[in-house]
Amino acid sequence: MARIGRDRDTRGDETRTDGIEVKGKTVEKALEKALASLKARIDEVDIKIVDQGQKGVLGIFGSRDARIVVSRKKSASGVEEVVDEVARAIMESLDVNYRLFSEEVDGATYINIETAGVDGLLIGRKGDTLTSLQHLIGRIVSKKLGGYQRLTLDVGGYLRNRHDILKQKAVKAAEKAKKTNHEVALEPMKAAERRIVHMALSELDGISSYTIGNGEMRKVCIAPQRAEEQKRAGNR
């Protein structure tokens, strides 16, 4: 069975080999295979050539496959390594394999954890457990690396989906506010979710948004701009 990048069940911090060894007729072919199984682009990996391979006579006799070791590059900031350490502690206690995928989005590190069957458990009701996880990992990351590191933690792509849904809801509610010329309140949301909604709404014309309510009940309210306000906005 192919071992993929960040699946790990072994400790050993300095010498850990999270790379995979791949064989192919040529180095290029082996690399292609490796990238496919790591789901990585060529600029995301380190490549070590173990054996160039040999064509051999007529391509049959004395031919030897090329062998390379391909591993994901470690992120420069070390955020990914810290997250991996925490994730490993949790996944080991749950007896579950996992994978980390990380990318840089708008200057923040976005890390998605995919688990073999406990995504729902780690997300929790309305993402509560995920929020807890994000908090813990955030604390540990800033303790280990110092300063403030922008990190978004996701499990099974939950946040991404949720944010897409929120944006759609916001746009729909904004249309309703404009059409009816009445204020429209959205469901109560967490601070991070309200931020997404406000940002999506700020790109739309003819409405303004603000937050009402306290604590758990804080929700975004969308108000249609009156005609004179719109004119003023247009003159600016």
Added chain:
Amino acid sequence: MSLQKIKTMVRKISEMLVDRPDKIVLIDEKRDDTHIIVLSVDKSDVGKIIGRSGQTAKALRALVNAAATRLGEKVLLEIRE
């Protein structure tokens, strides 16, 4: 045993949060059908485990709950100095 695994998780994560990981002590107690993990840390580290308005403690408990659910156990986490 499953409780042991949850304890290991609590230990590892606590170690990453505090300044004095050597002072972490974990004890487990049992009341009726509920396991209680008692986490005690150095006096100077109590704040780090609890966090602002108990946020960190809440997050740790959420994680313990998630793990306990998976293992079909009832586990509480208590924090002491």
